Amino acid sequence: MSQLLKAEITDCQETGPGVWVTELLAPSLAQAAVPGQFIHIRCGEDSDPLLRRPISIHAVYRRSGLVKIMFQVVGQGTTWLAGRRDGLLDVMGPLGRGFTTLTGEQTGTAAVPRLVVVGGGIGAAPLYFLLQELARAGNAQQVKVLLGARNAEHLLIHNAVKLLGFSVGVATDDGSAGYHGPVTDLLAEELQLKLDYVYACGPAPMLKTLCGMLQYAGVPGEVSVEERMACGVGACLSCVCRVKDAGGMETYRHACVDGPVFAAGEVVW
Amino acid sequence: MSQLLKAEITDCQETGPGVWVTELLAPSLAQAAVPGQFIHIRCGEDSDPLLRRPISIHAVYRRSGLVKIMFQVVGQGTTWLAGRRDGLLDVMGPLGRGFTTLTGEQTGTAAVPRLVVVGGGIGAAPLYFLLQELARAGNAQQVKVLLGARNAEHLLIHNAVKLLGFSVGVATDDGSAGYHGPVTDLLAEELQLKLDYVYACGPAPMLKTLCGMLQYAGVPGEVSVEERMACGVGACLSCVCRVKDAGGMETYRHACVDGPVFAAGEVVW
Amino acid sequence: MNTLVNLGGIVMKNPVTTASGTFGFGLEYQTYVNLQRLGAITVKGTTLKPRLGNPPPRIAETPSGMLNAIGLQNPGVERVAEEIMPQLAALGVPVIINIAGDTLEDYAQVARRLDGVTGVAGLEVNISCPNVKKGGIQFGSDPFTASEVTRAVKSATELPVIVKLSPNVTDLVVMAEAVAGAGADALSMINTLVGIAIDVDRRRPVLGNITGGLSGPAIRPVAVRAVWQVHRAMPLIPILGMGGIMTARDALEFILAGATAVAVGTGNFVNPRATLDVVEGIEHYMKEHSFNEISELVGLAQRDINKE
């Protein structure tokens, strides 16, 4: 269950250009969190910036009670956050509906399902926690991780993911590492073979392309979307995402409680 | 001349209950400042708190280019300031009209004039810089310093002032150090003998009493007042202080440019 | 110490409620707030038919404030009465339902439907909606239409009726007098100020709806002024004050200016426990300053001010 808590900042490091990883001591959060969920962070004690900032849970270490977040400095709130090296952080969480971490049983196949995890830019952040869970479930062999970035320098989590035992494909916009082009091109290759499920997080244009590809290939999957949020708990109705309901009717769902993870086929781009 | 500058914070220490001293490396400020002047400090990068905070210059070390401020944590801005241990501080200064540091010549007496410096509570902050200058002028013998505070724990600058060679009288509201009662009682004693000039800074009620005493005794002096300030440079007309002009007519003067130091007889309480 | 207040017939054990649209139906905040500690729960704007609301983005952050253009997304009065009220009624806390509509008849029908529903303690009438019949002019910006809405709602229900005033008018007192004259039992103020934020990179408005309602600490001085002016002109009508309340001290500004009760809105998003912090902070203040009755504080800051 989500809580309002003061989590102790135990570490804060810049891990990429303008990308920071902050480590929090927050046992209750570590216990309750599911990959794809987020925490809602108050950035400062004054009223500017006013609203909390939603940041995905990047990594969880249940035994030590540690939780990590990984974020890109883009504005007021994240600038403030990157400046915190110790002290307490005011957070709400875990919030939202996370990824469904598939086991063979869930997909209904006897064998371990073949999964692909696709991350674009800072969208890789929540995927590391997902991969931690998949690694714990012991099916790293059947998971392919595809990571896209602007260039080699901006690549995130690829080394850490390899250490978890996953096979990683890399794509960069400028070809400075791996494939020269969009990461969805790598997914297209993977879709040549039978695929059970795809998880993705990244910029909206990438997710839009990816959802189109999955629909065409008839492969199910889940994507994590970003919407502007105020409350984070379903009360303010600000974070709407346009979806198709079961009957194909378009309606709004709320990214903070119905998401941020939605079924790939559900989202209307 | 006043400047807008980024001063490096070289130290920040709590020197009393909720009272902090921050040291800044600011050679131009150290060169230009006169006792009684203040600096106008931006507290944060965001828009809450919005306005700068005026804080008196507490001590100046011209050779090393260091300037100290001493402040009481009372609200948003000073809380922020007390949290700064390093980095750059956005300050404007030196601002305002400071104390007239008297020499024998100025008072027209051949001998070194007999001066009394009276501080109440955090009002002691700017007086230390004044005393530094008086000590440099070499007339510590003829200066008596009177310091008032709530209790012994809240006494400020008394040890440092003794080190400068001044004789110090102390008064506390609860009698836990020195005289038991208001510091103005100590001034009354001093007024028994001939006095050339009195400098004072402290809470408004103390200054009001003091100005009355000086008027009655016919002793000239200067007091530093506090008014709410926005611009700090005479442009917004917010920091008005009611004064009597030369002809005895009441009018408004601006604490940021015409003060914060005013002639004791000028201020209308 | 007695913190009980009577807001035009709605009896609250303390003066703190939630601002409509910022606290969902209350249940969303149950994890963080013991709802039974609240003086009342004011729920989101309810209309006759369900509404989908505006296209996103629906919010933008501004200095010490936010713009919202939710567009009255809500499940409609039928589901509120049938599905949501039973859950809320079980809490035993007075529930105030904020109602809205495009026509007078809409307002009346919603009010009628809620009359007698268990747990509903009163209605708050949001008159900042465009009047479809009068070419989109807001009910809330014209004294005559505002009084018509008030009358329509009053005659459709036995419940206490609070009319919520918009600050986007030249003279709030004129509006207050109009709706009080039409039978409003209490007034609430203020609704949001109309604002726009521009995305400088994309060179277009941030919000899908272009304009939005400004709320949060940024508007507090405007809201306190509204309460002050109306209480000064009409000291007898109870006022529910809101606009930028984050802490008990903020709430006390409203009470000292003349509000009988206060609502926490945007503050909930920043601090989900804000309502309870306000309740406790007011109790603490009363203890510290030896006030036995909350009513002693209402309008106290006006006491020594000469009547013009």
Place this chain on the structure above:
Amino acid sequence: MNTLVNLGGIVMKNPVTTASGTFGFGLEYQTYVNLQRLGAITVKGTTLKPRLGNPPPRIAETPSGMLNAIGLQNPGVERVAEEIMPQLAALGVPVIINIAGDTLEDYAQVARRLDGVTGVAGLEVNISCPNVKKGGIQFGSDPFTASEVTRAVKSATELPVIVKLSPNVTDLVVMAEAVAGAGADALSMINTLVGIAIDVDRRRPVLGNITGGLSGPAIRPVAVRAVWQVHRAMPLIPILGMGGIMTARDALEFILAGATAVAVGTGNFVNPRATLDVVEGIEHYMKEHSFNEISELVGLAQRDINKE
């Protein structure tokens, strides 16, 4: 790159000026700002006779804003014309003088006195002053009296006349139309919002004057909305936009919404170099996004928005 603008006859080499009352007579900021880099200097509100202003405290800080009740302290038009203008004229920067009065005749006399004074490039008419003859009702909240003031000033001077609108009205477009119809060469908006802050410890208003004018970033969304609405309704009249501008991005919000020029007010207190930072930031933005003419940006955020 061309940043020259024509604000109803006042030719400015860039669109940036100062907001009246926040920059003194400019000279106070000379140490920090090369005044010759400014598009124009707008000086403090000037009245016929000198004024002492309101009793202190005159300001209160609020979240991302401040309340002021200076009360039009100024040395009177005679000294402004005789003593201050010669110093300002020497700078070679257009000077806009903000004028105020209690009666129509006051406004006309101040305007007449300034006509032909070297260095004065235009007048900005502050209509947010109470009309003594009409029982204290503000000139700025009634379209008829606002147009009367405009007419009185226009017929007393050959100078370009900017009328400064108050946001404390139900319909700003009605006010804009009224003063434009009466001959205003440009409009400036917005003046401050009326607000109150209460000192919770002393249980009385913070300001000596009780109410004050709210300025600063807090009001920016309201100000941008005002510019948007008026530019939409009256695309031909030039607008001087202001309210919470701290940076070039803030200024660009106003320009993209429809302002021909912008004024920095409260921002000067926070960053005394704010005006120059805005000038340089706008130039930088134009370079980065390949705009050659500042006029291309004016109202650009409205381009793809359907007319209702």
